[in-house]
Amino acid sequence: MENFSEWFHNVLEEAEILDSRYPIKGMSVWLPKGFKLRKYITEELRKLLDEEHDETLFPLLVPENELAKEGIHVKGFEEEVYWVTHGGSKELNEKLAIRPTSETAIYPMFALWIRSHIDLPIKLYQVVNTFRYETKHTRPLIRVREITTFAEAHTVHVTKEEAEEQVKTGIKIYSELFDKLAIPYIVSKRPSWDKFPGADYTMAFDTFFPDGKTLQIGTVHNLGQTFAKTFDIKYETTESTHELPYQTCYGLSDRVIASVIATHGDEKGLVLPAIVAPVQVTIIPIIFKDGQEEVLSKVEEIEKLIKDNGFRVNVDNRDIRPGKKFYEAELNGTPLRIEIGPRDLKENKIVLTRRDTLEKINVSLEDDLIDIINDLFEDMTKTMKNKAWKRLNGNVISVETLLESKKTIENGQIASIKWCGEDSCGEDIEEETGLDILGTQEKTSGKCIYCGKDAKYNALIAKTY
Amino acid sequence: MENFSEWFHNVLEEAEILDSRYPIKGMSVWLPKGFKLRKYITEELRKLLDEEHDETLFPLLVPENELAKEGIHVKGFEEEVYWVTHGGSKELNEKLAIRPTSETAIYPMFALWIRSHIDLPIKLYQVVNTFRYETKHTRPLIRVREITTFAEAHTVHVTKEEAEEQVKTGIKIYSELFDKLAIPYIVSKRPSWDKFPGADYTMAFDTFFPDGKTLQIGTVHNLGQTFAKTFDIKYETTESTHELPYQTCYGLSDRVIASVIATHGDEKGLVLPAIVAPVQVTIIPIIFKDGQEEVLSKVEEIEKLIKDNGFRVNVDNRDIRPGKKFYEAELNGTPLRIEIGPRDLKENKIVLTRRDTLEKINVSLEDDLIDIINDLFEDMTKTMKNKAWKRLNGNVISVETLLESKKTIENGQIASIKWCGEDSCGEDIEEETGLDILGTQEKTSGKCIYCGKDAKYNALIAKTY
Numbered sequence: 001m002e003n004f005s006e007w008f009h010n011v012l013e014e015a016e017i018l019d020s021r022y023p024i025k026g027m028s029v030w031l032p033k034g035f036k037l038r039k040y041i042t043e044e045l046r047k048l049l050d051e052e053h054d055e056t057l058f059p060l061l062v063p064e065n066e067l068a069k070e071g072i073h074v075k076g077f078e079e080e081v082y083w084v085t086h087g088g089s090k091e092l093n094e095k096l097a098i099r100p101t102s103e104t105a106i107y108p109m110f111a112l113w114i115r116s117h118i119d120l121p122i123k124l125y126q127v128v129n130t131f132r133y134e135t136k137h138t139r140p141l142i143r144v145r146e147i148t149t150f151a152e153a154h155t156v157h158v159t160k161e162e163a164e165e166q167v168k169t170g171i172k173i174y175s176e177l178f179d180k181l182a183i184p185y186i187v188s189k190r191p192s193w194d195k196f197p198g199a200d201y202t203m204a205f206d207t208f209f210p211d212g213k214t215l216q217i218g219t220v221h222n223l224g225q226t227f228a229k230t231f232d233i234k235y236e237t238t239e240s241t242h243e244l245p246y247q248t249c250y251g252l253s254d255r256v257i258a259s260v261i262a263t264h265g266d267e268k269g270l271v272l273p274a275i276v277a278p279v280q281v282t283i284i285p286i287i288f289k290d291g292q293e294e295v296l297s298k299v300e301e302i303e304k305l306i307k308d309n310g311f312r313v314n315v316d317n318r319d320i321r322p323g324k325k326f327y328e329a330e331l332n333g334t335p336l337r338i339e340i341g342p343r344d345l346k347e348n349k350i351v352l353t354r355r356d357t358l359e360k361i362n363v364s365l366e367d368d369l370i371d372i373i374n375d376l377f378e379d380m381t382k383t384m385k386n387k388a389w390k391r392l393n394g395n396v397i398s399v400e401t402l403l404e405s406k407k408t409i410e411n412g413q414i415a416s417i418k419w420c421g422e423d424s425c426g427e428d429i430e431e432e433t434g435l436d437i438l439g440t441q442e443k444t445s446g447k448c449i450y451c452g453k454d455a456k457y458n459a460l461i462a463k464t465y
Numbered sequence: 466m467e468n469f470s471e472w473f474h475n476v477l478e479e480a481e482i483l484d485s486r487y488p489i490k491g492m493s494v495w496l497p498k499g500f501k502l503r504k505y506i507t508e509e510l511r512k513l514l515d516e517e518h519d520e521t522l523f524p525l526l527v528p529e530n531e532l533a534k535e536g537i538h539v540k541g542f543e544e545e546v547y548w549v550t551h552g553g554s555k556e557l558n559e560k561l562a563i564r565p566t567s568e569t570a571i572y573p574m575f576a577l578w579i580r581s582h583i584d585l586p587i588k589l590y591q592v593v594n595t596f597r598y599e600t601k602h603t604r605p606l607i608r609v610r611e612i613t614t615f616a617e618a619h620t621v622h623v624t625k626e627e628a629e630e631q632v633k634t635g636i637k638i639y640s641e642l643f644d645k646l647a648i649p650y651i652v653s654k655r656p657s658w659d660k661f662p663g664a665d666y667t668m669a670f671d672t673f674f675p676d677g678k679t680l681q682i683g684t685v686h687n688l689g690q691t692f693a694k695t696f697d698i699k700y701e702t703t704e705s706t707h708e709l710p711y712q713t714c715y716g717l718s719d720r721v722i723a724s725v726i727a728t729h730g731d732e733k734g735l736v737l738p739a740i741v742a743p744v745q746v747t748i749i750p751i752i753f754k755d756g757q758e759e760v761l762s763k764v765e766e767i768e769k770l771i772k773d774n775g776f777r778v779n780v781d782n783r784d785i786r787p788g789k790k791f792y793e794a795e796l797n798g799t800p801l802r803i804e805i806g807p808r809d810l811k812e813n814k815i816v817l818t819r820r821d822t823l824e825k826i827n828v829s830l831e832d833d834l835i836d837i838i839n840d841l842f843e844d845m846t847k848t849m850k851n852k853a854w855k856r857l858n859g860n861v862i863s864v865e866t867l868l869e870s871k872k873t874i875e876n877g878q879i880a881s882i883k884w885c886g887e888d889s890c891g892e893d894i895e896e897e898t899g900l901d902i903l904g905t906q907e908k909t910s911g912k913c914i915y916c917g918k919d920a921k922y923n924a925l926i927a928k929t930y
Contacts, residue, residue, distance in 0.1 A: 021577055022570075023528050024561065029574055032519035032589070039520075054497035055504075059611050060525075060594060061547075063488050079553035082526075084563065087598030088544035096489065098549065098563075105487075109494055112486055124497070129525060133552030146524050 004211035008262060009140075015270050015331050017261070018140050026138035026145030033332065036278035038149060041257055042127060044180055044275060045151055048173045053123045053153055058105045060128070061096040066104045070230040073103060076197025080132040098131040103198070103249065106154050107231040116236045117158055120245060123166075125153040141258035142215065142465055152251040156233070163222055163246035167203060170220035170250035174205055177252075178217070182273050182385035183207055183259045184392040185217065186414075188439025188460060191426050196249075200224035206438055206462070207259050208392045212412025214438060214462040217259050220250040263388050264356070270333025271355050273384060274377035281306055281313045281373065282334045284325050286341030299340050302350070302369065309370045330355065335380055336373065356380050396460070402449060405461050406433055414438075414462045418455035420448035429461070436464045469676035473727060474605075480735050480796050482726070483605050491603035491610030498797065501743035503614060506722055507592060509645055509740060510616055513638045518588045518618055523570045525593070526561040532569045535695040541662025542566070545597040563596045568663070568714065571619050572696040581701045582623055585710060588631075590618035606723035607680065607930055617716040621698070628687055628711035632668060635685035635715035639670055642717075643682070647738050647850035648672055648724045649857040650682065651879075653904025653925060656891050661714075665689035671903055671927070672724050673857045677877025679903060679927040682724050685715040728853050729821070735798025736820050738849060739842035746771055746778040746838065747794045749787055751806030764805050767815070767834065774835045795820065800845055801838065821845045861925070867915060870926050871898055879903075879927045883920035885913035894926070901929045 012018045017034030030038060046055070061084060068074050077100045084096040099105055106124075113119060130150040138144055153170065157163045171187060178185050185205045195202035196219060205218035227233070228244040236242055264271040274280050283306075285299045299315055306313040316325045322339070329337045337353040344350055345365075352361040354376055363372055395413040399405045405415035419426065419440065426437050429450050440457035448455045477483045482499030495503060511520070526549060533539050542565045549561040564570055578584060595615040603609055618635065622628045636652060643650050650670045660667035661684060670683035692698070693709040701707055729736040739745050748771075750764045764780055771778040781790045787804070794802045802818040809815055810830075817826040819841055828837055860878040864870045870880035884891065884905065891902050894915050905922035913920045 019574060019577075021574070022524055023531060023573060024524060024526055027524035027526065029524065030522035032521055035520050035522055038522075055500050056497055057495035057500055057503075057613060059487055059489060059492035059494065059613075060596075061489055061492065061611070066488060081553060082549050082561075083551040084547050085550045086548040088546060090598075096547075108488060109484060109486070112484075131525075133555075146526070148522060148524075 004209065004262070005139075007265070007267075008258075011261065011265055011269055011331075012140055015333070020140045024145070026134055026143075028140050028144070028146075028148075030148065033278055037260075037272070037276060038254075038257055040276040040278065041181070041260065042149060042151070045177055045252065045256075046127070048176055049125050049151075049153060052169070053125045053155075055126065056124045057126050057128070058102055058109070060099055062099055062102075062105045064095040064097060066108055067097045069104065070198050070227060072226075073198035073230075077101070077132075080134070082131050082133055099128070100130055100132055101150070101251070102126065102128070102130070102152055103154070103227060107227050107233065107247075110154075110156060111231050111233045114156065114233055114235050114245065117238065120156055120158050120235060121162065121166075122156040123153070124155075125151060127151045141254045141261075144254065147253050149254045149257065150251060151253070152249060154249045155247065156228075157246045157248075158235070158243075160224075160246050163224075163248050166248045167220050167222050167250075170248065171203060174218045174220070174250070174252065177256070178205065178207075179385070180273070180275055180381075181256070181260050182381050182388055183217070183256070183263050184385070184389040186214070186392070186396070186438065186441075186460060188441050190219075190439045191437050191459075192423055193427065194437075194439075196221040198223065198226050200226070204439055206460075206464070207263065208395060208414065209259075209262050209465070212395075212409075212463060213465050214414065215255055215259065215262075215465045217255045218250070218252045221248060223247040223249060264384050265333070268358075269331035271384065272333035272335060273381045274335040275381070277333060277335050278312065279314050279332065279334045280311045280377070281336045281338060282325075282329045283313065283315045283338045283340060284322055284329070285315070285317060286322055286339055286344075288342055291342030291345065294345055295340055295342055298345060298350075302338065302340065305369060306373070309373075311373065326353075330358075335377060352376070354380055356384055400449065402429070402433065405449070406435075409433075409435055409461065409463050414460055417449040417459055417461060418444055418446045419457055419459040420451055420453040421456035421459075422451070422453070425451045425453075426459075433461065435461050438462050438464070469674065469727070470604075472730070472732075473723075476726065476730055476734055476796075477605055480798070485605045489610070491599055491608075493605050493609070493611075493613075495613065498743055502725075502737070502741060503719075503722055505741040505743065506646065506725065507614060507616070510642055510717065510721075511592070513641055514590050514616075514618060517634070518590045518620075520591065521589045522591050522593070523567055523574070525564055527564055527567075527570045529560040529562060531573055532562045534569065535663050535692060537691070538568060538663035538695075542597075545599070547596045547598055564593070565595055565597055566615070566716070567591065567593070567595070567617055568619070568692060572692050572698065572712075575619075575621060576696050576698045579621065579698055579700050579710065582703065585621055585623050585700060586627065586631075587621040588618070589620075590616060592616045606719045606726075609719065612718050614719045614722065615716060616718070617714060619714045620712065621693075622711045622713075623700070623708075625689075625711050628689075628713050631713045632685050632687050632715075635713065636668055636670075639683045639685070639715070639717065642721070643670065643672075644850070645738070645740055645846075646721070646725050647846050647853055648682070648721070648728050649850070649854040651679070651857070651861075651903065651906075651925060653906050655684075655904045656902050656924075657888055658892065659902075659904075661686040663688065663691050665691070669904055671925075671929070672728065673860060673879065674724075674727050674930070677860075677874075677928060678930050679879065680720055680724065680727075680930045682720045683715070683717045686713060688712040688714060729849050730798070733792075733823075734796035736849065737798035737800060738846045739800040740846070742798060742800050743777065744779050744797065744799045745776045745842070746801045746803060747790075747799045748778065748780045748803045748805060749790045749794070750780070750782060751787055751804055751809075753807055756807030756810065759810055760805055760807055763810060763815075767803065767805065770834060771838070774838075776838065791818075795823075800842060817841070819845055821849055865914065867894070867898065870914070871900075874898070874900055874926065874928050879925055882914040882924055882926060883909055883911045884922055884924040885916055885918040886921035886924075887916070887918070890916045890918075891924075898926065900926050903927050903929070
């Protein structure tokens with residue numbers, strides 16, 4: 001991809017995912033095809049979360065005094081909050097914030113709900129729109145003012161250990177989702193100056209975009225007791241004392257959808273994992289005068305077979321050239337295209353084309369088509385996943401000096417360094433390079449790449465979105 | 466129900482549907498059980514709409530100049546709009562309205578999308594939250610400031626006739642939904658002073674609440690060409706002229722959920738149609754020391770059988786008295802309760818209790834339980850529907866004088882009158898009675914109940930929410 005930014009912009013428009021001509025910058029319209037992609041991705045997430053969370057829905061607006069309660073938290077968001085000040089022509093008694101995230105909407109309710117240790121743990125989530133008054137350059141799905149798909153989970157626990165465990169569970173759930181979507185990721189612990197405002201620590205998922213930048217696509221926060229203290233959330237123990245519980249929260253956004261598009265797409269358009277493709281199989285009848293009836297009846301038979309087996313299938317029987325149909329199926333990222341024509345039928349076969357490799361597969365009408373489709377979908381996701389992981393892994397380069405790390409990043413790669421872990425040193429590194437320390441991974445020994453003190457962690461430096 | 470208002474408030478709280486203690490009046494939190502009810506109701510609506518509409522998603526915020534474009538429309542909403550004036554500490558260049566409804570968000574995009582007659586018809590919908598700065602007394606699900614579930618469809622057509630036809634389709638879709646939910650309804654044409662701001666005319670669905678008031682639960686608007694003119698939506702005809710298309714829109718809200726609760730509930734709590742019940746069957750093991758293993762293995766077997774047949778089933782094996790379990794299952798409106806105990810098993814049977822009538826049914830273990838459940842669900846919905854329609858129909862009273870109509874309404878009923886159809890006469894009727902003309906139904910002859918001129922329509926007068 002020559003110019004990723006341009007490609008991304010074009011594919012959203014041409015594949016009819018989003019219309020970003022909406023008259024407010026940073027807010028877009030989900031078009032029917034895009035909406036379906038978003039729906040299927042969200043459904044996969046819900047399946048994973050529903051196993052141990054309850055879905056709920058909290059109001060969009062937050063009273064100013066609730067938002068202001070947690071000082072560190074509000075400081076992190078204050079320049080990004082949209083404020084509602086009027087109802088009709090009347091000025092409101094109290095300003096209302098449009099949620100930038102929902103801690104301050106949810107935790108006052110936790111204080112009402114939690115009385116005793118038997119009320120815990122609480123594990124809930126909601127999928128909502130949130131808002132950030134972005135002053136930077138916006139980009140659809142990546143840096144927006146209305147995050148249309150913000151899936152945020154919030155949990156409350158009796159012990160610190162349970163909260164730690166829940167952080168691991170959050171990481172596991174998101175890993176499973178990204179695996180299903182064939183999106184590769186790096187998990188790291190954000191440096192302290194980059195953690196979620198108010199959290200004890202933040203674990204983050206970053207993926208690697210074709211332009212050499214990383215994109216944060218999910219975060220899991222251990223909130224400790226900070227918010228419990230602020231919002232006066234307490235539970236009664238078996239010994240009748242009152243204690244502060246431990247909290248976690250974790251979230252994903254539209255960026256997951258951006259990553260599915262950016263990771264797998266090619267110069268022909270979208271390439272989608274079958275699990276989330278709006279149309280999984282498109283059947284294209286090849287019509288000549290001869291054998292037309294036979295073709296159409298076979299098309300109908302095969303459509304029914306595929307549909308009855310639970311796949312999303314369509315038949316493209318528009319009166320346009322097959323070439324245009326192939327073009328559109330490729331643009332839309334439809335995983336499998338089936339051509340059915342009179343010559344193939346005479347040879348007792350149909351032709352499948354897989355979107356990822358564009359490889360053509362002749363399938364005999366005697367074979368079990370459903371088995372073949374299932375195998376192909378599995379193989380395609382595996383192939384897409386391997387390719388994407390290979391690209392990510394091949395671009396994480398261990399370096400020994402700051403100069404090397406700058407070169408690595410200029411080269412569109414990610415640098416892995418040894419780091420002392422000190423805030424002041426890290427901030428110096430970021431200032432000197434103009435790059436971001438993504439976070440720390442496993443512990444290490446040796447010397448810090450910058451200050452020369454004993455290294456504590458391997459850390460990653462990248463150019464980030 | 467002695468006091469409907471109190472009952473409604475209590476059942477929302479006790480059955481854990483909503484928590485209305487959120488710190489902004491008129492905005493509530495959907496609790497897990499309530500969220501599921503909302504989800505299943507919305508899913509039924511989506512199934513109906515998806516047959517001929519595409520689902521989309523438009524931004525929440527609308528620039529002031531777009532909202533202001535259609536004068537009549539904005540006048541209808543101007544005192545109810547929440548305004549966003551600041552991003553962070555910065556005043557915005559242009560105020561942003563939080564959508565009270567989405568015509569002004571959607572129609573500027575229609576102007577971009579529609580070029581030619583081949584782009585029409587457009588039929589789309591979205592399910593979103595909308596906001597009204599209510600100054601009247603709020604009530605959860607009925608009169609709120611955040612409408613969390615606003616399902617709005619918008620269509621565009623080449624001809625006036627197609628738009629008329631679409632109004633009928635909208636009415637048909639909503640009727641089907643209400644039938645599935647066993648909610649009775651009256652369809653009428655709103656008087657002109659009560660139509661949707663900017664519409665040519667408004668068809669409305671009202672249901673009848675246990676307190677004798679009607680509640681508007683759905684509206685279908687024929688917008689004519691008004692908005693097309695305002696938003697400069699034009700299409701090129703086959704003759705290369707440019708014409709204004711015809712539009713319709715129709716919407717439902719949280720009030721549908723309120724109606725399911727209010728229509729069917731009784732003094733024991735919710736009574737839910739199986740199609741939308743979060744749990745459709747609850748199994749309660751009756752445990753004694755003797756025969757415990759046999760009971761538990763039968764419970765497991767029956768749970769699996771019911772689940773495998775696609776029903777939402779749970780087993781209540783908490784260590785509490787069965788009486789408390791019965792109480793909760795009734796409160797939650799679970800359509801079917803199955804008790805399995807050692808004495809029944811000895812007699813080779815289990816005991817089913819249907820929620821609507823609380824009737825107990827002995828079912829032999831030799832019988833086909835799934836057939837029985839399917840039949841019961843069907844019969845329950847039918848019974849609930851008949852009962853509800855009977856109550857509605859029995860409370861529409863034809864009257865000859867205004868005094869009679871006042872008495873009818875004081876009596877908690879709906880008055881059907883003959884009316885001339887003149888705005889000035891209708892407004893006099895409303896002023897004199899302090900009641901609302903719901904709308905007009907079929908044409909009639911005779912004399913207007915108020916002014917004595919020739920009557921044009923049968924019209925309904927009611928006390929409305």
